[in-house]
Amino acid sequence: MLTWLVVLLLCAPGHASLPLVINTWAFRDAAAAAWRALQAGGGVLDAVEIGCARCEAEQCDGSVGFGGSPDETGETTLDAMIMNGNTMEVGAVADLRKVKNAIGVARAVMERTDHTLLVGESATAFAESMGFIPEDLTTNKSMNIFTQWLKGNCQPNYRKNVIPDPSKYCGPYKPTATPEPSRRPRLTNIHSHDTIGMIAVGEDGQVAAGTSTNGANHKVPGRVGDSPIAGAGAYADRSAGGAAATGDGDIMMRFLPSYLAVELMRAGADPSTACAMAISRIKRHYPQFFGAVICANTTGHYGAACNKRPGFSRFHYMVSDSHTDPPLLKSVDCF
Numbered sequence: 001m002l003t004w005l006v007v008l009l010l011c012a013p014g015h016a017s018l019p020l021v022i023n024t025w026a027f028r029d030a031a032a033a034a035w036r037a038l039q040a041g042g043g044v045l046d047a048v049e050i051g052c053a054r055c056e057a058e059q060c061d062g063s064v065g066f067g068g069s070p071d072e073t074g075e076t077t078l079d080a081m082i083m084n085g086n087t088m089e090v091g092a093v094a095d096l097r098k099v100k101n102a103i104g105v106a107r108a109v110m111e112r113t114d115h116t117l118l119v120g121e122s123a124t125a126f127a128e129s130m131g132f133i134p135e136d137l138t139t140n141k142s143m144n145i146f147t148q149w150l151k152g153n154c155q156p157n158y159r160k161n162v163i164p165d166p167s168k169y170c171g172p173y174k175p176t177a178t179p180e181p182s183r184r185p186r187l188t189n190i191h192s193h194d195t196i197g198m199i200a201v202g203e204d205g206q207v208a209a210g211t212s213t214n215g216a217n218h219k220v221p222g223r224v225g226d227s228p229i230a231g232a233g234a235y236a237d238r239s240a241g242g243a244a245a246t247g248d249g250d251i252m253m254r255f256l257p258s259y260l261a262v263e264l265m266r267a268g269a270d271p272s273t274a275c276a277m278a279i280s281r282i283k284r285h286y287p288q289f290f291g292a293v294i295c296a297n298t299t300g301h302y303g304a305a306c307n308k309r310p311g312f313s314r315f316h317y318m319v320s321d322s323h324t325d326p327p328l329l330k331s332v333d334c335f
């Protein structure tokens with residue numbers, strides 16, 4: 001009861017005029033690019049693609065797109081998705097290698113195949129066949145993060161129940177005889193905000209949502225997070241609204257928070273409450289998880305919520321509508 005009182009006080013819903021774009025974190029250029037796309041006559045899908053692509057190109061604070069979150073082998077791989085809330089079509093790529101414009105490839109999956117999700121080297125081959133240029137995603141910065149990690153005995157990492165002891169040594173690892181519950185705290189770097197999630201709502205109530213990320217630092221090669229999974233990283237449905245998530249994708253994807261938030265809005269919850277309830281659902285099982293959700297409905301109401309934990313008590317996001325030029329930085333207290 002007390003928690004809900006706090007949620008209601010902290011998550012005062014916002015209202016904007018339509019069209020509206022909201023996105024995770026203080027990614028201002030991405031917000032402005034998406035807004036300009038709408039102003040130039042583009043649709044909601046264009047806004048989401050162009051906004052997220054801006055983040056990919058300029059690596060949004062160094063953590064989206066190429067040159068971030070090197071995996072255990074030092075490679076940067078990308079996850080992205082885009083969803084058309086009018087047709088319920090989704091295009092996504094996961095573990096995409098050697099192509100910078102992941103959200104562009106995701107849109108190509110949606111518009112140029114009957115599939116929803118392509119992964120790994122095959123996604124790269126598809127991207128190349130669609131005219132995307134293959135490039136090395138490694139930068140001096142990502143190489144430096146990787147070499148420092150190697151020098152530090154590959155700490156931290158995501159391994160458990162393997163030998164040699166992953167809390168002390170690098171691999172290669174082999175499984176231990178019997179898996180046991182891990183006592184190590186989860187590896188989450190709350191200062192590495194690796195995902196842009198964006199929702200665009202058109203004047204006529206059309207909705208699109210999308211994400212783009214380089215995932216998690218030092219991930220096990222092949223790891224895919226929540227961002228390219230419909231209902232987890234983002235979700236859009238013209239008859240209710242859109243939502244997008246950021247944070248510890250390995251945990252969050254188990255709860256489909258974007259889908260849950262959209263369904264709650266469909267059932268009548270305002271966006272702030274819907275976001276908060278999606279966070280609460282995860283919190284019940286993982287009280288310390290790192291994550292936030294943004295939500296918008298088709299009448300221009302929007303909101304966000306985040307899980308309070310050490311080092312993360314306030315979440316920032318961007319709002320763009322006809323009254324906000326440049327896009328407005330908003331924030332919400334985590335609960």
Ligand code: SD4
Nearest residue numbers: 194195215225246247249
């Ligand atoms: C992932 N959800 O791959 C992404 C990372 C992120 O803020 O959003 N970090 O788990």
